[in-house]
Amino acid sequence: GAVVSQHPSRVICKSGTSVKIECRSLDFQATTMFWYRQFPKQSLMLMATSNEGSKATYEQGVEKDKFLINHASLTLSTLTVTSAHPEDSSFYICSAPGLLYNEQFFGPGTRLTVL
Amino acid sequence: AQSVTQLDSHVSVSEGTPVLLRCNYSSSYSPSLFWYVQHPNKGLQLLLKYTSAATLVKGINGFEAEFKKSETSFHLTKPSAHMSDAAEYFCVVSDKTGNQFYFGTGTSLTVIP
Numbered sequence: 653g654a655v656v657s658q659h660p661s662r663v664i665c666k667s668g669t670s671v672k673i674e675c676r677s678l679d680f681q682a683t684t685m686f687w688y689r690q691f692p693k694q695s696l697m698l699m700a701t702s703n704e705g706s707k708a709t710y711e712q713g714v715e716k717d718k719f720l721i722n723h724a725s726l727t728l729s730t731l732t733v734t735s736a737h738p739e740d741s742s743f744y745i746c747s748a749p750g751l752l753y754n755e756q757f758f759g760p761g762t763r764l765t766v767l
Numbered sequence: 768a769q770s771v772t773q774l775d776s777h778v779s780v781s782e783g784t785p786v787l788l789r790c791n792y793s794s795s796y797s798p799s800l801f802w803y804v805q806h807p808n809k810g811l812q813l814l815l816k817y818t819s820a821a822t823l824v825k826g827i828n829g830f831e832a833e834f835k836k837s838e839t840s841f842h843l844t845k846p847s848a849h850m851s852d853a854a855e856y857f858c859v860v861s862d863k864t865g866n867q868f869y870f871g872t873g874t875s876l877t878v879i880p
Contacts, residue, residue: 684866695857696811696870745811747868754799754818754865760810 654680656748658759665736666767673731673762675702675746681726682748687719690743690761702729702746736766769794771841771858773871781879786830786845788874790858793839800841801859801868802832811857817841828852853878 655678665671675685683704688696700721701709708721718740720732733740745761774789792798802814815826822834832843841858858871 686867688870693873693875695872698867698869701867749866754801754816754861756861756866756868758803758811 654750654757656746656757656759658746658762660762661760662763664765664767667737668735670732670734671736671764673744675729675759677727677748683726684749685723685729686747687721687731688745690745696745738766740764741766769798769860769862770869771860771871773858773874775874777875779877779879780848782850783847786848788843788856790841790871791839792841792860794860796863799861799865802843803857803859805855848878850878850880852876
């Protein structure tokens with residue numbers, strides 16, 4: 653089946669720095685990708701929809717300037733957490749739809765820890 | 768709008784006994800529903816999905832779920848729990864495009880030896 657990868661799998665950074673997380677569709681193209689956030693022992697919350705060649709669509713309550721999304725190619729979307737703070741520490745997961753209706757492939761996730 | 772409610776945040780069963788994880792949905796159209804499993808420090812794995820075909824859906828690892836429109840439910844079951852089933856389980860509904868997924872709050876399954 654199709655594979656979605658994320659890099660890095662874990663990152664620890666200092667407060668105030670920016671962190672970039674990559675989401676790649678390895679053997680298929682994705683004009684759309686989705687970014688989720690998962691707090692410890694909680695569910696996944698959709699943050700934004702990444703659109704290749706155009707601006708991302710953010711869910712209500714998600715700060716656009718805080719979470720910068722770039723979808724520069726048909727196989728890569730990046731999420732940059734700018735000026736990270738400890739409350740941004742979370743598990744970030746991306747997904748990409750497959751060719752079939754309702755088919756969605758999830759990445760393995762990136763655990764961000766902000767000190 | 769569509770949403771799912773997982774009725775139990777935590778379920779504990781003994782190894783070899785049945786598993787029941789409950790999920791109720793709300794949708795203004797005929798929904799597509801999924802169950803995903805997440806093992807510790809691992810990615811999400813699709814267990815099964817319902818997309819308006821047979822109401823009883825069989826998935827991987829012996830799991831199955833039944834779509835009941837009259838009860839707006841999509842409960843996940845397994846006849847006999849295995850230690851390796853211990854994980855977090857998410858009930859999910861997709862939007863009409865089939866692209867955006869909305870997750871329930873999750874049920875943590877513990878299997879007691």
